[in-house]
Amino acid sequence: MDFDLTKEQEMIRREVRKFAQSEIAPVALELDEKEAFSAGLTRKMGEIGLFGMFVSEDDDGQGLDYLSYIIAVEEIARVDGSQAATVAAGNSLGIGPIYYFGTEEQKKKYLPELCAGKGLWGFGLTEPSAGSDAGGSKTTAVKDGNEWVLNGSKIFITNGASELSMGVTVQAVTGKRPSGKPEYTCFLVEHGTPGFKAVPMHKKMMWRASDTAELFFNDVRISEDNILGLKGDGFHQMLSTLDGGRLSIAAMGLGGSQGAYEAALQYAKKRVQFGQPICKFQAVAFKLADCALEIECARNLLYKACWLKDHRRSFEKEAAMAKLYCSELMGRVANHAVQIHGGYGLMKEYHVERFYRDQKLLDIGEGTSEVQRIVISRYIGC
Amino acid sequence: MLKQVPATESLIGIAEDGVSVKTDGIKWVINPYDEFAVEEALRIKEAHGGSVTIISVGSEKTAEAIRTALAMGADKGILINDPASAGYDGLKTARSLAAVLKEAPFDLIIAGQRAVDDDNYQVAPATAEFLDIPHISMVIKQEITDTKIRCHRTIDGGTAIIETQLPALITTQRGLNEPRYASLPGIMKAKKKPIDVKNVADIGLDSEHMGEPLTKIVSMKTPPDRKGGIMIQGDSAQAKAAELVRILHEEAKVL
Ligand SMILES: Cc1cc2nc3c(=O)[nH]c(=O)nc-3n(C[C@H](O)[C@H](O)[C@H](O)COP(=O)(O)OP(=O)(O)OC[C@H]3O[C@@H](n4cnc5c(N)ncnc54)[C@H](O)[C@@H]3O)c2cc1C
Numbered sequence: 312m313d314f315d316l317t318k319e320q321e322m323i324r325r326e327v328r329k330f331a332q333s334e335i336a337p338v339a340l341e342l343d344e345k346e347a348f349s350a351g352l353t354r355k356m357g358e359i360g361l362f363g364m365f366v367s368e369d370d371d372g373q374g375l376d377y378l379s380y381i382i383a384v385e386e387i388a389r390v391d392g393s394q395a396a397t398v399a400a401g402n403s404l405g406i407g408p409i410y411y412f413g414t415e416e417q418k419k420k421y422l423p424e425l426c427a428g429k430g431l432w433g434f435g436l437t438e439p440s441a442g443s444d445a446g447g448s449k450t451t452a453v454k455d456g457n458e459w460v461l462n463g464s465k466i467f468i469t470n471g472a473s474e475l476s477m478g479v480t481v482q483a484v485t486g487k488r489p490s491g492k493p494e495y496t497c498f499l500v501e502h503g504t505p506g507f508k509a510v511p512m513h514k515k516m517m518w519r520a521s522d523t524a525e526l527f528f529n530d531v532r533i534s535e536d537n538i539l540g541l542k543g544d545g546f547h548q549m550l551s552t553l554d555g556g557r558l559s560i561a562a563m564g565l566g567g568s569q570g571a572y573e574a575a576l577q578y579a580k581k582r583v584q585f586g587q588p589i590c591k592f593q594a595v596a597f598k599l600a601d602c603a604l605e606i607e608c609a610r611n612l613l614y615k616a617c618w619l620k621d622h623r624r625s626f627e628k629e630a631a632m633a634k635l636y637c638s639e640l641m642g643r644v645a646n647h648a649v650q651i652h653g654g655y656g657l658m659k660e661y662h663v664e665r666f667y668r669d670q671k672l673l674d675i676g677e678g679t680s681e682v683q684r685i686v687i688s689r690y691i692g693c
Numbered sequence: 694m695l696k697q698v699p700a701t702e703s704l705i706g707i708a709e710d711g712v713s714v715k716t717d718g719i720k721w722v723i724n725p726y727d728e729f730a731v732e733e734a735l736r737i738k739e740a741h742g743g744s745v746t747i748i749s750v751g752s753e754k755t756a757e758a759i760r761t762a763l764a765m766g767a768d769k770g771i772l773i774n775d776p777a778s779a780g781y782d783g784l785k786t787a788r789s790l791a792a793v794l795k796e797a798p799f800d801l802i803i804a805g806q807r808a809v810d811d812d813n814y815q816v817a818p819a820t821a822e823f824l825d826i827p828h829i830s831m832v833i834k835q836e837i838t839d840t841k842i843r844c845h846r847t848i849d850g851g852t853a854i855i856e857t858q859l860p861a862l863i864t865t866q867r868g869l870n871e872p873r874y875a876s877l878p879g880i881m882k883a884k885k886k887p888i889d890v891k892n893v894a895d896i897g898l899d900s901e902h903m904g905e906p907l908t909k910i911v912s913m914k915t916p917p918d919r920k921g922g923i924m925i926q927g928d929s930a931q932a933k934a935a936e937l938v939r940i941l942h943e944e945a946k947v948l
Pocket of ligand 1: 433444468518681682
């Protein structure tokens with residue numbers, strides 16, 4: 312067994328950490344408070360290569376392995392959940408489906424801009440009445456001559472309505488399978504297409520500097536060329552995208568845990584009560600020891616899942632486990648971090664309250680914790 | 694020219710031998726002034742063409758710092774790694790760098806004004822002397838036209854504008870530029886860029902050429918613990934000022 316990262320992976324961690332500390336940390340608080348997506352910061356992230364990380368160089372990507380991508384997301388999440396969300400969704404949900412399932416023309420048309428971080432692409436699966444039950448989508452696409460006509464709506468779509476958003480991948484019902492179940496197809500819909508409206512969603516509790524959108528499709532006419540890959544492949548494409556996406560949500564949980572833990576440890580060493588630093592009180596020290604232990608376990612689990620994926624082994628069960636464990640872990644760690652900060656922990660300047668809020672999405676997005684447990688129980692044969 | 698140094702936020706402790714610092718647990722980085730040098734070299738390359746070679750005296754670990762510079766966009770690296778070089782003073786380091794540079798064609802050498810670990814400001818100017826080329830230190834801006842370089846150099850209370858013929862050596866001052874991050878694709882490209890590792894014999898130096906070091910670290914001490922300050926009491930600003938002057942004069946004896 313080899314637990315060493317490669318020199319390149321180590322360097323990616325160092326450089327992304329440096330970037331996150333000097334470019335993201337100073338503005339995270341303000342963007343969160345104003346609930347503002349920053350196109351400037353997104354472009355900067357693009358300049359250092361944070362988009363298209365797992366896309367091959369031939370397709371204008373950065374040509375990294377999956378673990379390198381996950382380490383990069385982890386390092387951004389260590390500082391700020393919102394920016395990590397922009398990057399994780401941009402890569403896994405925006406770029407991923409086009410790269411893995413798109414035709415050569417589609418890849419050539421969209422990947423250069425998306426991989427440079429100059430544009431963002433959304434992934435439209437969730438609907439107002441179909442969340443965990445993604446098979447319950449009501450958005451439809453009907454063929455009319457050479458065109459498809461799209462009707463329906465999507466909700467909670469990350470990177471769907473920012474000033475950099477170029478379009479969205481939409482799952483729609485395109486008929487019935489022989490089994491009687493609906494047939495799904497994914498379509499690439501560009502912003503500006505008549506009948507397509509993207510509206511930013513505000514007043515979120517968490518990920519306040521990440522763009523979330525509601526999408527409306529009203530007789531949107533698109534051509535056959537807008538089908539992502541093949542007609543009828545939609546459901547499979549979406550599920551496979553989510554398998555990879557889970558690893559990036561897990562990376563956000565792990566990075567967020569690391570950030571909250573480091574803040575708590577540092578604070579506990581400095582804060583003096585009853586004549587000694589509070590980290591000397593066993594009640595505080597044990598909380599920190601638990602955090603350190605669990606972060607170690609979480610990192611091993613997540614990196615192993617990435618290793619499986621990088622070695623083209625099946626990784627779906629481990630991805631669900633890592634997503635579930637890292638997400639819930641950040642809940643425990645952020646909770647301890649706020650507790651250790653006492654009253655100050657509830658104040659925005661101390662940052663841990665943002666970690667505490669940002670964590671909650673991780674229990675819900677890309678398959679809720681309950682859904683991850685369903686997935687795992689299926690894999691173990693229940 | 695580049696040196697790997699402990700990160701400024703590292704906790705520095707003195708090693709058992711009393712003449713060096715403990716190296717375990719230290720985070721190593723590119724000397725910040727050398728980062729300006731790398732950035733400036735890349736900008737000159739982008740504007741005028743050419744290639745950028747990173748040269749360093751250090752240990753095996755120093756290759757990491759060179760790799761980072763390659764990831765920023767430099768073309769190749771040369772590392773002088775020799776057990777003998779560990780104890781070099783500034784002059785010997787300069788001698789080794791000059792020996793390598795004599796063999797490598799160059800138009801311009803850029804170095805940090807000093808390394809933030811030893812703070813001895815010697816290596817870059819000494820290298821220029823050994824190479825018998827002009828040098829301009831503390832540069833905050835430069836322009837190259839044909840075979841000349843014109844530099845803005847900080848001096849007490851202002852800037853001096855100095856011009857010289859190339860090849861030359863310049864050293865960096867804060868304000869010269871804002872170093873770029875090594876990008877992720879840059880990191881992957883650096884993997885394929887060469888780092889040439891040489892020992893002292895490879896560069897044609899032997900202990901006779903090198904001579905005895907002119908300086909030697911005899912011992913290292915941590916600064917004394919700072920004592921608590923004194924709060925000056927008094928009813929008015931005048932009374933406090935008078936008391937301050939009295940203390941500076943009579944107790945601290947600095948006035
Ligand atoms: C900020 C944000 C960003 C998002 N980004 C995207 C995006 O980019 N693209 C996208 O398509 N979606 C996105 N989502 C949607 C997200 O994936 C869904 O919210 C999630 O899948 C849950 O769906 P739901 O909200 O409809 O909850 P529901 O499915 O209604 O679930 C409600 C509760 O019921 C539980 N539950 C449901 N079914 C079962 C069951 N069978 N057994 C046990 N418990 C069950 C759930 O676990 C949950 O606790 C985003 C959401 C948010 C908040």
